[in-house]
Amino acid sequence: MSLSDEIAERLLTAIINGDFPAGSMLPPEGELAERYAASRLTVREAVKVLRAQNVVRIHRGRGTYVNPPDRWTALEPVIRAAAGASRSGGVVSERLIEARRMIEIGAVELAAVRRSKEDLEQLRSLLDDMRDAAAAQDTDLFVSADIAFHDCVMRAAGNAFIPLLFEPFGRLLEEGRRETSAVPAIRENAIAHHALILEALITGDARQARQAMDAHMAQTVDDLRVHVLSAPNVADPESSHGSV
The missing domain is CATH 1.10.10.10 (Winged helix-like DNA-binding domain superfamily/Winged helix DNA-binding domain)
Incomplete structure (x- = not known):
């Protein structure tokens, strides 16, 4: 440089x-x-x-x-500015979910008809990791498994451009997940919705998969508003890793 x-x-x-x-x-x-x-x-x-x-x-x-x-x-300065803003309010988090919603609903629809047996096995394993992490109150492991689940769905869509769309937002995605996943109720909701997404992908029903992802994104926004933005302290006292 x-x-x-x-x-x-x-x-x-x-x-x-x-x-x-x-x-x-x-x-x-x-x-x-x-x-x-x-x-x-x-x-x-x-x-x-x-x-x-x-x-x-x-x-x-x-x-x-x-x-x-x-x-x-330029994308990098915008992401850096957004990361700074996300520490002082929830507007960026909601905008990020909006962007995810636009891309991931289409991606899961494609994944329903293009996913492989290996994709489904990986998704099952990641969902198990989410359940284990929730039981152990391990926020870090839960966030890693959650992000990996969505990444697997996007790759299962069979379009190399789709995973690349969110690659620059990795840090924001991780910070946002860590903020929300520190709340036990949000972890429970996430597991339930991920299970429905996986079920739709197993059956290969594109419409069901689309509806499941849409419901998940809607629940994510609702959880953010109810459990994070309106709460004076979002830290999970039971979590061994705390929250950011």
């Missing part, structure tokens, strides 16, 4: 952390150069990197201004 790229990363981090909020003007080049112990030329190149991603915009004669994240055009 070049020095200008490194400065761009540090500047992006400062923007995401709120040092330079959306709509604000970045300090002059000289001040940024002093802040990051770099030359003005290096700072100028770093700002160009962020400008190419539409993180900032330049008004000649006025200065460089920070754009809101919904105008950024």
Whole structure:
């Protein structure tokens, strides 16, 4: 990584952390150069990197201004901003579920007619892992098995592009699952819905599979609102791993 790229990363981090909020003007080049112990030329190149991603915009004669994240055009900065926002509210979590719903309902419909015997065996094993983790109150194991179950469904759809759609969101998915899966009632609901999804995939009924995944996504949103967003403390006191 070049020095200008490194400065761009540090500047992006400062923007995401709120040092330079959306709509604000970045300090002059000289001040940024002093802040990051770099030359003005290096700072100028770093700002160009962020400008190419539409993180900032330049008004000649006025200065460089920070754009809101919904105008950024590069995926990595958007994901980093979303990860930061998810720690302070549930809006990002709900938006992520919306995106999952759009993709996973279609994926499970394809998986119902394309899944292999090996896919079904893996899904059964992962569902057993979820049950074992819930019984052991092991949130980490539960989250791993849950994510792996959905990943298996997407791969069973037989379309190489589908699993790749969510690959950049791995960190957000894990954080969101950890937040909700720390609640025993949510674990129970998840197991029940995953069992219905597996049943539909076993029978090869695409319509049933679609309905089962849709119901699971709806339940996930409801659980998030009832057990997490409205609760003053979502930590599971019985979990050996706690929650994030």
